[in-house]
Amino acid sequence: MPRIVTVGAAQLGPIARAESRAQVVSRLVALMRQAKEAGCDVVVYPELALTTFFPRWYMEDQCEIDSFFEREMPSAETAPLFALAKELGIGFHLGYAELVQGGTRTRRFNTAILVDKSGAIVGKYRKVHLPGHAEHEPHRAFQHLEKRYFEVGDLGFPVWRSFGGIVGMCICNDRRWPETYRVMGLQGVELVLLGYNTPLHNPPDPGHDALGLHHNTLVMQAGAYQNGTWVVGVAKAGLEEGVMHIGQSQIISPSGETVAMCSTLGDELAVARCDLDRTVPYKSTVFNFARHRRPEHYQLISTRVGAIPPAD
């Protein structure tokens, strides 16, 4: 039986701060219907897909901050998405800000969920590699306060059997780290789903702004090839609240080739038929881990955090 998963990369254009959850969900619904018409089994929405990318602002009022978070999933506002998924028989991947109450403290994560064709949540991932900074840096044109508003994810990089294959998730900056893909690769991942909000301008390092698209494609293609997996990266793109974000949402095959890509900065669907068996030639030859990996020489990766140059 062929293992084809038809995937829709549902890029979103900007979401204004004033836009309501209901307004955003209506855009997600439109993309889901479009994906179903295109024959998709699963539609992939970006990181923090329900609101504007709020870590660009320094905020002290916790109520204001928490207005960007979801306390339950599905919620009243997102229920229509789950209902439509069930009605159409299509799965989805959704990124959102997750607020967890209970115990001795409130916790906040940058989260993504995987929902199957019955509308049931089958997987949850919480972002591990939080970029940016934790303190207000007024000299920046805009902030990137993910280290302030979120905790580091506590779920690792799990994978799930779903859609006839082995599916994993990561979020935005995670995609730049080879460890992300490798931990999933060691669990046999065949389809990695991820969303991103990537400003075109990087205030600490503007000399590389022109390379944003190159780096985006480079890290996802490398992660796909080096682990013999499909990778689906989906942007929230365009000029959002005065900050330009890259697009080029794309679907990458285990060969490291981009096989479908968005070319606007707005709401747009890119579709590819992903044959999960195309992972086999890579996983069984050049990236047959059991034959070729040498963990005895990798110990620094899991024991050392920062770089330590040799003594002078």
Next chain:
Amino acid sequence: MPRIVTVGAAQLGPIARAESRAQVVSRLVALMRQAKEAGCDVVVYPELALTTFFPRWYMEDQCEIDSFFEREMPSAETAPLFALAKELGIGFHLGYAELVQGGTRTRRFNTAILVDKSGAIVGKYRKVHLPGHAEHEPHRAFQHLEKRYFEVGDLGFPVWRSFGGIVGMCICNDRRWPETYRVMGLQGVELVLLGYNTPLHNPPDPGHDALGLHHNTLVMQAGAYQNGTWVVGVAKAGLEEGVMHIGQSQIISPSGETVAMCSTLGDELAVARCDLDRTVPYKSTVFNFARHRRPEHYQLISTRVGAIPPAD
């Protein structure tokens, strides 16, 4: 003081089986003189640069096999290279098959050395990721018996302070593995030197032959960017003993951009002025490991060898 290292990627065309060490060394000498004229501080030769790529043949006669190995370095045949390096004040990187006698057994490695401008060996690396197979597979158009003729390297991925920076080495198939670059990145590497012999045709997986150049560039650019390091990859290229090998020897900046590349399949020098301080913007922002890495979630990388899919 600027930290410019001018690097020459000294690609070699094919070396015939009948070619003597002296003949090969004369080609290396010519490239070294050319590199010196181009202002190079160091010239980088490929993997197994002193002979034809002998793992393509199944051999049972150990004397025949050992004829491709070096018992000492420098040797009588390679001494002129060391002498010229000292005379010109230029360093070099050389890959060769290393035979180690002594103790209870003879050991054989696929090795590279780093030689400084005084002609002294300052670093040695032994290939960790041996590709191919250990047994004769007559159905292949040609063999790739590195797992038969070499032991897995026993030196890890060390780095050395040399040429005013922090230099590391790896060899051929090592470049496809993100662990290779990361272990060196965690030691602050600024310049990775590597050689390769990569057949255009991969007998176990011919469906990807057309992607050989894409994969070559992809993995080296990703390794450079993700660790904020220069990477210099140098081929033995062209039609050698009936087997075609890829070229595109290249010098890649910490931005993940290829800044110099060979475009023939013969002896050819590609040169770039590598400013080691261009590593800083990457190592101090997006790839500031101390700020962003999360080894608690990377444990599988150093504890699990092969992929283990989740239970059905």
